Amino acid sequence: MIENDFDRRDFLKVLGWGGTAVALSGCGYTSIEDGKETVTSYVTLPSYVVPGISNYFNSTCAQCEAGCNIMVRVREGRALKSEGNAASPINRGKMCGLGQAGIQAHYNPDRVQTPLLNGKAVSWDQALKEIEGKLNGVKGDEVAFITGTMSGHAQALLGNYMDALGSKNHFSYEAVSPAVARAANKKAYGVAMPRFRIDKAKVVVSFGADFLGAWVSPVYFSQAYAQFRKGNRPEGRGVLVQIEPKMTLTGANADRWLGIRPGTEGIFALGLINALGAAGVKVPADIAAAAKDYNPERVGTDTGVAFDQINKLAALLKERTPSLVLAGTAAEGYAYGSQNAMAIAMLNHVLGNVGKTVEAPASVPFPQLAPTVGSRSALTALNAGLAAGKYKVVFSYGANPVYSAPAAMKFKDNFGKAGFKVAFAQYLDETAKAADLVLPLDSAMEEWATVVPEYMPAPYEGHAENYAQVSLRQPVMEKLYPNKEGSGTRSVGDILLALLKQRKPEAYKGFDDFYAYLRSAVLEKKTVFGAAAKDDNDIFWNDTVGKGIVALNGVTAKLAGRASASELALPAPAAPDAAYPLRLIPSVSASMRDGRNANEPWLQESPDPLTTIVWDSWVEIHPKTAAKLGIVEGDIVDVSSKSGSIKAQAYLFPGIHPDAVSVPVGYGHEAMGRYANGTGANVFAMLDPVFDKETGELALNETAVKISKTGARVIIVKEEGPIGGSQAGRKKIAVKVSAGKVDLTKEV
């Protein structure tokens, strides 16, 4: 034994509360704080490590932006499984498949393990020196930083770094994000992301909001949905109506799924307002004026939904209040996306839901920690700058624009024009491949971070109405690729801190690493974080890390008055282009999302819920359209737009409008890892560069395509059998009952 003189208290210091580091071998412990290694025998284990007994460490999921609080099971120093943190108001002990797969991001065999300069391994010192050198003499305007959604102290450090560089070019980019809806919400309710109380609504009408699958905070909404469906709640069992051209997971769970013509969601909403007015619901004058031309007959023709259906829905909404109307990804992905979202938001006003099921959200009292939510317009802006050759140094973190930018934007070429490109990356993905310097990142199981979710959950179990939270992420095990001889991975916080030290060595010299910075930053504001000023710092910190959640008294935004609806006008859908008669809907699945997790094999192997297809892309085609084109299941079809084309297997899918075809995003990586590479086709690349007229967001659903058979045919690899979703007339397999026939009020 080399050193065995540390006592229990030292141990706690070394390992951090919640135990960060039990080495894989069980023998070597590395201090997070000082990097000093201590060899100790397994005989003298830390008190909380009992062989055979698991420890659970609270942390925060990094698989999507929802920021669920998780609890990672660790045994003998190995992280085994992510489970939900039961105390979390966001996920309440639950987890989605995507989140579960986070452990595979951690243990992924394709992680980058050492800094790479032009593809060659270099040490961290060299890498950082290289950045310093390249930044020498570069003006702040010539530096750009593209990230995904960021929040917490890393985001604060990034802000400081950009300030230190004198740059304002931080682009927060998400390929799939509700950016248009945020803008419309801001206009309609005064806030970008109100609380949607699905659990309180009697009827939810969702215009393509896949809140059970991939929209905003799916696990949170799933809980709310479960509440909503309970027959024993005071409001009774809720009714879900989903209006969208391509069935999402939420659509699959709706009582009524209306397959609307793509792009006519706003028309439908106005038609519904009109019908509600006709049914005697009081409609504000400006809205009524905007909606007056949209009589059910016209709406029926435009949207392809029978007008008695619209009247029926209006009757239901009138009868059952409060209701909730949601505008989701599908509704906003058009050139008129903002108008669509606005029209849909107006429905909530008409139905009197604002203040009842659309609530004012609370936010954390630290604006610098609040998330910088991603948008697609950020990419457009960055791309314009790159095309103009404006940037000499570009940093990329948490985004993969080379993969997800439409080919028509020529992003890859433009990216190449930047002088020096630095990618912070866990995988050698497309963007990292295109970068000059790759900095390997820690996994979410290895890093310290704070996370502020964009969608703040409603209070839960005795929380105050202005509940807001900051989540903590802590290392749950020793780094898989420790920092030895300059190699290994680092957390984004550590890298930013190191970069900041290059710029402002004085201001940050007190912080050995990001952990120290984080700790002191939290402790500095500990009274806001719920501690009394006299509380012992160590105890407070350990308690906070142990919980993984800091409950705060948030700042409640006000629902401001809505903007006038007078400008609301939605043209009738344009006649289809003869050359490209179909509309392409890039679908976002619950597990694959925008493709950043494509290298996690559990996600590739778990079937898409609706088509049950695994390990590949597919093209969803309505059986009628397919029959017209002579396409049968498994035909490899060529889907081409003006901007590109892909080849994928055809899948006949009843849940899609006959004028639309749908291809999932997230597949078809050229570079990332063994599981993602070459699996399926990348539909982002073929999107037409059509943008929302108000926000400038890329309109995801505006791509017109044509479909042709290539002649090849495959047997689709999927979970369902040859008879698809049929029960073959068997009575007692998946049984459905009409709501009127069962008594749900007393169910356990």
Next chain:
Amino acid sequence: MLALYNNFDEAEKVVSELRSADIKGFNADDDLTVKSPIEHPEVEEFLGDKPVKVQWFTLVGAVMGGLLAFFLISGSQASFYSQMKGGKPIVPIPPNMVLTYEMFILGGVYITVLGFLICAGLPARRSPLYSAKVSEDQIGILVKADESAAATLKGIFAKHKALEIQEEAGR
């Protein structure tokens, strides 16, 4: 003394004559053996009724086999490996009967064959008085008697046109 005949009728006459003749040291029941290339039920008829005991082996073997099976199976189910399966009794009678039946037959066959070997005295050393012709197409009559009766026997054999007479003296 072994005499070979190629005709069954002749052999039968020889046997009946031997029986009727009073030869010293010769007992028709014990000392007369007929060797034939095929199975002649008639031989048994004219040799007189000799009991065959193989069936007793069969009975014992079959019963033992059946009992062994049943108790081995039920015993192991009840005593050693009492596992619930498929909501059936731990010792289910109907399925056990199947194996009992198989073992009944197995025991029957094995012990019958054992009985055969014992009763037929097999495997045995071949007696020196043997001719390959017996396995081809001739019938041999083997007689054991005092040496003094040799001439008498030869006479009887020769009378019925024995093809060959082998003789072994003493023992």
Next chain:
Amino acid sequence: MTKDIREDIAWAQINQDVMKSLENPRKLYWVILFAALMVFSVGIGCEIYQYIEGMGVANMNNPHMWGLYIATFIFWIGMSHSGTLLSAILHLMHADWRKPIYRFAEAMTTFSLMTAGLFVAVHLGRVWQIYYALPYPSERWVWPNFQSPLLWDAMAIFTYLSSSVIFLYIGSIPDFAIARDNIHPGWRKKLYSILALGWEGTDRQWRNFRVTYLTVACFLIPLAVSVHSIVASDFAMSQQPGWHVTSFPPYFVAGALYSGCAAIITLFIILRYVFKFEEYMTLPILKKTVRLTFAIAMVWTYLNCIEFASVWYSHDQVAKDVLIQKATGPYAPFWWAMIFCGSVVPFVMMFKRFQTNIPVMFAVSLLLNLGMWLERWMIVAPTYSHGYYPWTWDHDQWPSLIQWGIVFGSFGWFTLLFMVFCKIVPSVSMYEVKEMVYHRSQATKKKQLGIEGAH
């Protein structure tokens, strides 16, 4: 009517003719042996690959848990029944025309059982743990599950195989004695001396022999019936649609006899040609065998119809679906081929002029065997692809080349065993042919005497 066998054939001639089949093989023999060896080697190669990689290389899956292995297993078990039929049943019925052909039929029983036994091993996912299925007192007192039809199966096959071997051996003892007496000195002479156990044909030996042979024959008949009904239980005892059929045991037994008889015709023709046994394996015997086969074919067809009818008439929609799927689904070509080969082709045997037409009968017997093999496959596969649970239906499964290779290899193995057997054991029972000739000539004599007496 022509006679089953010439009555004036000399007994010594019989010995000579049959013993000749044990002498130096003809060139054709070596060709067949080599071909069989090659086919068997392919099977062995496939099995080794499957052993190393796992069962997945056979392209079985969930729900297709059993593939051609089990189908071919049943096929071989079925094939084994003809030997028992010919030797035991016809023996008890004193049908003496069986005598020239029963020996090779019994050998066929033994070898097809040995082949079937191979499939038990080939089919297992962990063949190296096969001894777990034996009821041996392990230190933890863990026993096999005596409720499992598979275990009954194993036990029945073991019983049947050992009894058949014993039966074959006991019946061959007098012939071993003949071989011992006639063969030129050498290792084979020693071998036959041992095998003959000192048989001399004494009245005591014959007496006990007769009783034993009869007793074992009596045992073999119910045993043979039980073996294939137990194989049927593998399916009938399960709960799956298309398997859970009460008529399966008799259906299987009939099918077994059917395929066995067809195989006898095939081998009859081959042996007759290869070993020049025209004197013994005469056309009248072939004719009798063919007629017997036709009768069994009709029994099988009847039972087949009964099965379909009872399924069709029942309210069991699930079983009905399986039947419909057999007739119309992806297995339809095979299913209809089975109906054709099993129920239509045998009608050729109705015609007298074909009954003794060797090429036609050879072709027919091969088709019947193909039909019976298809039958087994059509029992196993469609139920898997179309079971109780529609979600797991899988109509696309096709056995891999590995699976086919092992199936073909089994035919090589069988042929190999049979060819070796033909050179070691007299494939025509000499002593019984002599008995047959003797009894026939006695009867003729008596008849003549009777006719003369009437004058």
Next chain:
Amino acid sequence: MSVSNLLENWSKFRHTHPVEDKGHPDWEAYPSGLKTDIKWAMAIDLDACTGCNACSVACYAENNLPVVGKEKYAHGQEMHWMRIERYWGEENGEFKAEQGAQFLPMMCQHCEAAPCETVCPVGATNHTEDGLNSQIYNRCIGSRYCSANCPFKVRYFNWYNYPEQEESWPAPMHLQLNPDLTVRTKGVMEKCTFCKQRTYVARNNARNEEREVADGEVQTACQQACPTGAISFGNLHDPSSKVAKQWAQQGVDIIKEVQDKDKEREKMEHEGKEPEKMVRGYRILEELRPYPSVMYLERVREESAV
């Protein structure tokens, strides 16, 4: 083996009904004499199930299920103990999407009278004292008869040596494997265990503390993950457990092959009366009499209002 032992046990074990068997007489008897009586069971609310696959992935994480890759998946050799089935409404042979799709999580139903158990030649699958259908990997010889006889086809066979295959757990992914249970070699059958490793921890804890296992003390991995809480799991013999309450309320009795409520409904329909409001519990393929331990609650959809 003594004769008295034989006879005694013989009489003791001649139960004929699945649920009457409470296992080995001295099973889980505490020193104080308290006997626990456990029958694990599940209830899955299809109305709450959204088909999101979280349970299935959680099962992969908890139970060391190998990822087989596209090629083997294409051959139907996937290893998901829990699969989500997606059904469509049908009209005139065409799929209808107007009422969405219908999802059904399907895993081993832990039948009380399991068809798989009786047919295993080596007794590798048995019924445990706590009402589970267990699979003994060490004992399995891979005859696959159990799967042949499983009406639900929820048993998964190790067609390849997955633990040693590169695609299953390439380093360092093997570090994720749950040490509480093993990985399975080729030629072995496996299936859902109701997270036996978790139930055993709870049982041991209860035993050490001389008490019954409390409701909610054990969560299966799928139940724990399920975002809508559609799955509940617990001891059916504990009347205070949620599962027992659900089963009782939904009129599903584990020992019956036809539930009284179904008889009643049939009778009313026969008499031409409109059945009154019914509860919605049912078991799949109940009519085959395997007595499954998983009760499903019918999916409810508003049909008249929209």
